[in-house]
Amino acid sequence: MFLVVLTLIAGPALAVAAPAAPDILVSRQLLAKAHLAIGDVVTLAGDPSGARARQFRVAGVYEPTPDPMKFNVERIEARLHLDDLLGLTADPADPASADTVSTINVALSDSPDPSRETSFSRSLSARSPFIFATPTRDSENTTFLVVDRFHTAIAAVTVIGSTAFLLALMVIRAEERKETVGVLRLIGISRKTIMTEVVVEGLLVAVAGAAFGVLIAAGAQHTVNRFFQARYDTALIFMRVSPAIAMRSIAVAVPVGVVAGAVASWMLLRRGTSALVRR
């Protein structure tokens, strides 16, 4: 892989272009920004002053691979054949520069050992003093692990707030039915049965709320993605309500509902039957 900053010296110059101009691909963003069209011939140089410029033909346009690390960067990019790029950027005074690349991507053969990439990169770095090797998996994941932890922490706080909300509602509901529960106790319905009823009610409210929340999120994801995709001109997906996430929110709602129901029923049943029916 060879990443270099090129200068677009001139835009479309189709008329008298060299017939053998090599092909390049340009990103959708560059095509729009430089008002290019497929078949146009452009002049590129590796030097900001335009020295050693060469002409290329725009053979196609591509959508840059969505990259979360670059989502707020304008993707003004072009892809050249490696030989063409080296010919454009190599320093004539340095014969080694035409045989120099910035990055080499290595795919290791399949193996169940997860530490293999680390040991390979360490071994390569130790044997070759001019090479810095690092597993791409780790370097890519760290940022998103951090963002994931941040969102998880916010979700946890929201769950605590929701628990207090549900608990307050369940307490009010329990207060409302104080006399009914007193009568039920008087006719012989056990505390356990009444408690189970309140817990089940709390559970149903929590699960129904979570399911409703999942539906709202599923409906909102399209709007959120469209907004951020338009804002950053990227095909990246910012929000996806996967079945796993939906299941996780419902799974979190279950203990919340049980706790709210249990506390509410305890607050109701801790009083004696006579206290419940007294006005």
Add this chain to the structure above:
Amino acid sequence: MTAFALAWRTARRYRARAVLAVVGVAVIGALNFDMLMLSHGLLISFADLVNSTGYDIRIAGTAGLPLARQPIDNAAALMTQIRALPEVASVAMLRTATAAAIRPDGPPEGVELMGSSDAAGLGLWRSLTGSNLDIAEGDPSLAPAVIARPMADRLKLAPGSTFSIRVRLSGSLSAMPAIPLRVVGIADFPFESQGAFVVATTMDGFRRANGGVLSDQAELMFAQSRPASGPDAAVAAIGKLRSDLRVFSNEQVIANFGKNAFTYFRQISVVLSTTTAGFSFLLVATLLTVSVNQRLGEVAALRALGIARRKIAATLLWEAALLVGIGGLCALPLGEVLALVLDRILRRMPGLPAGLHFFVFEPQSLLLHASVLIATAVVAAIYPVWLAVKLPIAQTLRQEVVS
């Protein structure tokens, strides 16, 4: 009895629900307060960082990508030209290189080597122990070095100790010989990522590390404008010197950062602060409405006793204000603690400058938080108040007696 006293007694009578409502508002209010701090926190923190350097102008080359600019050529001549400008009080340059600290008992550790023409460090480090690069003590044949705290801890280095460093030449199959450096100070480097190994030395030390031969370039230059001219005039004057320069005042750097960097977190903070405000409204409105519905007979009785509608409405408003007010007050310390936790999580992001914080307290956040809560209390009380004041007294009392 005043409306407030009546509201207070009601809250005390229904203690459990009042406490739960306050807890709910406090937790959601804390999140709301944090999101308000997040919306401007990065920018404030970055501005503090940039303005703490003692230079108000930054000069870079035009070539390269915004985050990987190519060095400025003919740096020495440019320094002289800038220094001669009447708008400029002082100028300094910075050179950087990747290097390896040689360890006698282990593999080399990658470090970032900085060469600074300003012995006080261009504001790029904050001294913890020892001194800056201008110290006269010690072996003069060894270049002085200020090193980052994580490096000092890991390599067990302290002021007075020596270590060797070898510069890595990018894009070239050559190796520089290692040179020894003497540690004169340990410092925090707020612009570098947490845990980064950084070594700052003089320009002479940097030249020695590069085999005694150094191209006439600079990665970055810093200038301080004269108070009489101001940074804008100095920026314009420096920009006229050469066409291959990008010259920014601190204000411009901060404005660019505000436009481009970490916008995701600012947008997420807007979304979450709106959501949490909505959640608080739902919480208080639902609780008050259910509570009023439960106490319709009580409200009707109060009205029948001659208590005015206005007083009933004021009581309900005070109830909402009590729940939201106490919850909102509790949200402040809770929000500060939560902000510390969230900040610690986010600052683990790789490559983030150690001195940058996501959550920064500012009076404006507090004002906005209070405004959101007041609006929440008022809006949440509207429907319950309407229910209470429109109540048919006789019919409600009859229903209450029949039930």
